[in-house]
Amino acid sequence: MKIYISNYLSHSISIINYETLETEREIVLNNNIYPHHFCVDEQEKKIFIPSLINGTLYAVDIISGKILDSISVGGSLSQIFMHEDELFVSNEDTNSIYIINKYTLDPITMISVDDMPHGFGYYKKNKRLYVPCINSIVCIDIENKSIYKKIDTDFKAWHLEIDEKREEIYVSTLDGKLVILKEEDLEVVNTFQELLLPVQIKFNYTDNRVYISDLGYNQIKILDYNLGKYIGKIKINGIPQGLEISNDYSRLFVSDTENGEIKVFDTKTNQLMKAIHVGKEPTTIVCL
Template sequence: MKVYVSNYLSKSISIIDYETLTLEKEIKLDDNIYPHHFCIDKEKSKMYLPSSSNGILYVLDMKEEKIIDSSSIGGSLTQIAMFEEEVFIANEDSNSIYFMNKNTLDPIGIICVDDMPHGFCFDLPRKKLYVPCMDSITCIDIINKVIESKIDINFKAWHVQLDKYKSEIYVSTLDGKVVIIDEDTLVTKRVFDEFLLPVQISFNYKDKKVYVADLGYKNIKILDYSLGKYVGNIDIDGIPQGLEISPDEEKLFISDTQKNSVKVYDTSTNKLIKEIKVEKEPTTIICM
């Protein structure tokens, strides 16, 4: 198993060995590629990198460590995810979600949403995609490529994460909140106000915790999953952005954009296990 990290300012990808927690290699990208987010087709050893600087989607051959394909989409590309033979990409400038054939990069379609769709999350069993915008949450049918439902909201939604057991959607907002929304009705169930600038959200079902990276307070907030309340935080002595929990839910990986490192914490104790230096401004982390 490997841990992959995108380094925005150094235009590189770090690869960390999961067992030893040591930096294995750095893959340098082209000068015009600023990787904020990415997704991986592990079977084909390909990484898909939307570059926010020039609106181009790049395909990295992870074995050869070189770009083998690209497609100009335009605008400010943010999050990307893969479903079967397609990739879905959020474009903040055109307020839309693009979907493309992952093998050929041929365009399949585009769905217009509301202002600034930055992140999104899949519910793969239901074949749905949830897209947060500045004043709404949109649910897209990913098979038929249509908007299934939408609600207007009074908070500035930014990132989302699906609770796979309770059919709830956790939304981090630019106005300092984490909001829980019922997936079936899209009705707001709970609002947490203990944040300043929450970003990524990650679930630890084993220990009944929900982790939220707070850029503003420079820590990781912890919510009690069972009780539904704020219970504490992890001070990381830096600026957290990306979060990834290991498949066994025993380790929490945090990208620190101030210290240019990935910090690994024991989820049972919240204690730091190791700090791994990477390149400049690490953002997204994927463990697989």
């Protein structure tokens, strides 16, 4: 198992061995590539990186670290999602989702959404892709490549995570909230405060925990999944942003953008296992 990390200001991707928690290698990119988010195609041995600054999508070979291909999309590309042979890329400038062939990087189509689409959340059961926008949440039908439904919101949606167990959507907002909605009708069922700038959300179904990284308060908030209340926090001596949890829910990975580290915590004790130095301003973590 490998852990991939995008280092925004180092223009690089770090690869960490899951067993040893040691950095195996670093893929150094061009200085004009700012990797905020990415996705990994293990079968094709490629990493797809939308550059936030120059509006270009890159396909990078994992083995050689070389750029295989690129396509200029334009605008501010924030996040990417891969489904079968297609890539979905959010563009905050054009308020659109671009769909691109992952083999050729040829454009397939574009879906217009609302203001500043940022994160993605995929619901496998119905093949729906949820897109948080500033004042709405848009649901895209992956197969038909069209908007299935949407809801206008009174909160500023930023990131979201799908809870497939209960068929709900957890949304972190730019106005310091965690909002939970029903997946089917997007009805709000609960709202949590006591956050400043929440970013990513991860579920631990073994211990019935929900983790929320809060870069405003420099901590990870812990929510009891069953009771629906805060039960603790993990203090980060830095600025937490990206979150990832291992497949067995035993390890929580946090990107510390201030110190250039990936911090690994034991989910049973919430104790720090190791701080792994990577590049400058690590953001997204992918564990495969």
